[in-house]
Amino acid sequence: MIQISDSHNDFMTKLTSKEKSDYLLNCKKMGVKIISCAIFTSNLKLCIDDLYNFKNEIVNLKNKYKDIFLLFSIEDIGFIHEEDIDKFIKLRPISCTLTWNFDNHLAGGALGKNGITKLGKKIISDLEKNDIFIDTAHLNKKSFWEFSKITTKPIYNSHSNLYNLKRNKRNLTDKQIEKIVSTNGYLGLTLYDKFIGKIGNVNAKTIAYQFDYLIKKFGYKNFGLGTDFYGIDVENLPNDIKTYEDIKKIVIELKKLGYDETVIEHIIYKNYKNFLEKNRLIHFDINYK
Numbered sequence: 001m002i003q004i005s006d007s008h009n010d011f012m013t014k015l016t017s018k019e020k021s022d023y024l025l026n027c028k029k030m031g032v033k034i035i036s037c038a039i040f041t042s043n044l045k046l047c048i049d050d051l052y053n054f055k056n057e058i059v060n061l062k063n064k065y066k067d068i069f070l071l072f073s074i075e076d077i078g079f080i081h082e083e084d085i086d087k088f089i090k091l092r093p094i095s096c097t098l099t100w101n102f103d104n105h106l107a108g109g110a111l112g113k114n115g116i117t118k119l120g121k122k123i124i125s126d127l128e129k130n131d132i133f134i135d136t137a138h139l140n141k142k143s144f145w146e147f148s149k150i151t152t153k154p155i156y157n158s159h160s161n162l163y164n165l166k167r168n169k170r171n172l173t174d175k176q177i178e179k180i181v182s183t184n185g186y187l188g189l190t191l192y193d194k195f196i197g198k199i200g201n202v203n204a205k206t207i208a209y210q211f212d213y214l215i216k217k218f219g220y221k222n223f224g225l226g227t228d229f230y231g232i233d234v235e236n237l238p239n240d241i242k243t244y245e246d247i248k249k250i251v252i253e254l255k256k257l258g259y260d261e262t263v264i265e266h267i268i269y270k271n272y273k274n275f276l277e278k279n280r281l282i283h284f285d286i287n288y289k
Helices: 016-030 047-063 080-091 118-131 142-150 174-182 204-218 244-256 260-279 281-287
Strands: 004-008 032-040 069-075 095-096 133-135 155-161 186-189 223-225
Touching: 004 155, 004 186, 004 223, 004 260, 016 032, 016 047, 032 047, 032 260, 047 069, 047 080, 069 142, 080 118, 095 155, 095 174, 118 133, 118 142, 133 155, 142 174, 174 186, 174 204, 186 204, 204 223, 204 244, 204 260, 223 260, 244 260, 260 281
Parallel strands: 004 032, 032 069, 069 095, 095 133, 155 186, 186 223
Antiparallel strands: none
């Protein structure tokens, strides 16, 4: 059985408590070892106190399903103001995005035009000093490049795709990917068909070609899966990939392209694990201090 790591999954904000337990039991059976549980705040209009409840739930689930390493991450911290920073830091997420697709008082989203604000820069500095990574997913290009000049960490992007293969504002250009790799950062590829190819025609082979493109240009050690399961409607997932069980189809397609087990294991599992360990993110998540 293949081992799987995933840098972005939204199941925590989409499933009931019973459904979450059943889901993780199935994940365990399918070889899933690491999931970054993204708490998407935008639509739910969450506050910091709500996030503490999600964090406690993740801790309880992790204690129950010890074979799966569950990480706590936040998608869109646009609700934070300067007076909230200290309380937010005590949450100890492994990472957070500054925005979603639109501009806010911290940075410019993928569909926006603004750059990183003065408050955004302060929050970046404060979070990084406390070993909380900024997730560059959803930043527009202006904010991405501004961030790249001030960050003290390897650049992390939990779930995006490739602009050179599909022109979408949420996707990354080769120059952005080159920058991520140059910092020994990490990029997780999503399974969202609108970011990948012609809607209705995306499948495991298409995903394998995305990895093939990255590997040929940048090597294989900085890329993995950021599926965005439960952040994507089922009809917008690849035709033949609906659950972690189907990840083996990507493995089959990568083998057809000539990749050996070592490279495939890194893409599907080890690269994200290694990134977490090298940057002490797993350590901080275990202790929740």
